[in-house]
Amino acid sequence: MRRVLPFLLLPVLAACAAPQDPEVTFYADGKAINVQPSQYCDVKSENCEVDTRAAGVLRVRPGRPVQISVPGELATTAWSVKFTYRNAKGEPQEPLRSKLFTERDPKYAYTLVLPNRDDQLESVEVQQYGSRIESSTTGAFDFVARGTWILSVDDRS
Template identity: 80%
Template sequence: MRRVLPVVPLLLVVAGCSAPTSPEVTFYADGRTVVVKPTQYCDLRSEDCDVDPEAVGVLRVRPGRPVQISVPGELAKSAWSVKFTYRNAAGEPQEPLRSKLFTEREPRYAYTLVLPNRDDQLESVEVQQYGARIETSTTGAFDFVARGTWVLSVDDRR
């Protein structure tokens, strides 16, 4: 007599072996939304990394308009911040700025990026999640190394 093994348990084992997906960040501006995968996503020590330079999102953002950013729970319950570049009304690049650091002590699931002046033009946004690795900068300060980076490139055509 020949035995027939059930197929269902085998399918469950195969499905259970798939790698977890990288978290995604949602950017919203001017009535449009883009969901972005990380351009870099590493282990907690920021050593073993997956890199995808094509994962950059693009949104059209008019001068002075805010950008709303939503992050999933695994980011909200970790250390993360928003870094952005912009230029003033005369088209002159300004020093990049950064939001405050959000941490697991007060999880933050959303952030609204508002530019310093209403005529400023946003150029790019990076959501950066920090890992456990710390490095010393050239000034002697300590910097957390980004574990994950989600990038939004701004289309500023009018």
């Protein structure tokens, strides 16, 4: 009977393992990277876990798109993509954001294309929104990010 006991405990121990936070996949120039969230909170955007080392890095040449794949647990919620870039002269441009994707029309993938052919991407941030809303100093209301996945761009030639 002693030899059977360890085998009986394995399913119980596996069932007790904490669920893993969702990963986002970024793909550019033939390379892909899976990125853990740098911040992940409950649906109220509270009780957050932060991992400052979670950002991924990919080399992305000027004007090249970045494909982003998200798991179902993100695709069926409210999320968007925020990104920073600079023009061909190296001048930083205003950060831009994709449209808001929602559970009404789940989006499992998004291709980020820069405004101009010679623009250089600097960073990408996938943001999943929770149920909490806050007002800004301008009187507008914003959903608070529940989770963030960050890609830093290596633009060395």
